Amino acid sequence: MEILPDISIAITCQAGVDLAPCLQALSACLDPVSVQIFVPENAVGWQDWQEELPISSLALDPANYLAQAWSHGTGRYLAVWDGAVLPAPAALFSLLEFLDEHPDVGAVGPRFFSEQGTILPSIFRSTNPLAWQDGPPLGWDGLASQEVAWLNGAVLLVNREAVRDIGLPQGKLAYWSRDYCRRLHKQGWHIYFCHLARVTTHRPLPPAPSLFSRCCAKVCF
16 A cells, blocks of 8 residues: 655745755654655756655746646645745644644645744735735734735645645746635635744745735735
8 A cells, every 4th residue: 555645845946046955954854744845857956865855856837837746746735845945843744733633724834934033924814906904914923823815835735635626726836825825715725824833934035916916916805
């Protein structure tokens, strides 16, 4: 009987980004979590980790890479992981445990910190294109898990049953998580921020879409 991995991870990265630090940090998270990892074939620094980690490379199609990786994934949960984000040792297990304990949650994301140790806003309160108050409230410290409208898509763990329910992500990676979380909400799935999962990003998180771009988008939550 084949033992399926806990998480299938699609690693995304900008051209020329060295994935070795990310893969090293992920390898420190694998007790007791089992993973399957996909990387773009033109990424840098993953080849030296093939003997230690279950890594497969895929041709990078900016409009289809995430859907392609997830369609190949066999894990109980599916994840996207930016190659510039390093997890703390317990981050993967915290996200995995959260979904195991909350089967009605479609997606969960971690608490982001800068290299200087500053918490970064990664939660959003509305997918309504006319909502002015979209990001976290003033003074948000991320010290408690909470339900949100959508999450920054740099790191996101998704319930496979939810993917079966609403389908694979569509389109390019920019702001894909907003649309995907909207689709999850429409089907009755919950979206959560997990404060116990701590990650550090080595580049700025993508900002929320401008009000203009949100008004132009066909979203309504």
